[in-house]
Amino acid sequence: ENGTMFSVFTRTDPDAPKAKGISCIMVHKGTPGFQVSRHLKKMGYRGIRTSELIFEDARVPLENLLGGKNEGFPMIMSALEGGRINVAARSVGLARAAFEDSVRYAQQRETFGKPLAQHQLIAAKLAEMATRIEASKLLTYQAATMKAAGKRCDLEAGMAKFMASETAEFCASEAIQVHGGMGYIQELPVERYFRDSKLLVVGEGSNEIQRLIIAKR
Incomplete structure (x- = not known):
């Protein structure tokens, strides 16, 4: 219903200036600590579902890193x-x-x-x-x-x-x-x-x- 794989752009280096500390990480559906909490009601474009994602101490393996570490912003x-x-x-x-x-x-x-x-x-x-x-x-x-x-x-x-x-x-x-x-x-x-x-x-x-x-x- 909500897909099985999510590409998440997150800050992996909090000390890096501006956008240089962002990485892209693939998160599988069912990962402990990760859930799709609710579907947001929108003014339009209702044919495309928009949902709220919740991460609570969710951990993913290093192999889920897409591209290099801190190279998410250029992507x-x-x-x-x-x-x-x-x-x-x-x-x-x-x-x-x-x-x-x-x-x-x-x-x-x-x-x-x-x-x-x-x-x-x-x-x-x-x-x-x-x-x-x-x-x-x-x-x-x-x-x-x-x-x-x-x-x-x-x-x-x-x-x-x-x-x-x-x-x-x-x-x-x-x-x-x-x-x-x-x-x-x-x-x-x-x-x-x-x-x-x-x-x-x-x-x-x-x-x-x-x-x-x-x-x-």
Whole structure:
């Protein structure tokens, strides 16, 4: 139910400066002193379980050390480029879903004798959603292409993650506006897009961090 192996990043040298004393240790399910205590209730992304882990004098053999001792932080950093590209891609997908649902609803729903899509304010919302999605997609493709070629892409990955996740949040919010009151009802997936989009903005380094990375480069 909760997996059989857990990768845990923990401080193994309390006297080391900043992040240099962190190691990655593999912990098996059933290890004495280790347990999954409870599943956390989240605003969104409920399809992925998030649980609280408790360690009480849990001991693991030295062979469970993944990589070298105190070398965990570089492992974390090496995964961030791919992780941020992953978030960017998921953000584009969420934004497209919100956009496509909005287009479909705006074409079907009629007010004042014509479809919503023919009202200028609604049409403008759809146009901006489409433009932001396309820009986010291109940034994501660029970062993914560089990553696949083995090139450094921390800047491009940060830009893609920043732009795409902001776009996902924007499109999810605008989708609710297009749907009106129905967008707030759980019968439609629009409210879920809105809840799920927030994790994309804060996950894999918040967008405040992405701004700092971009500014420093």
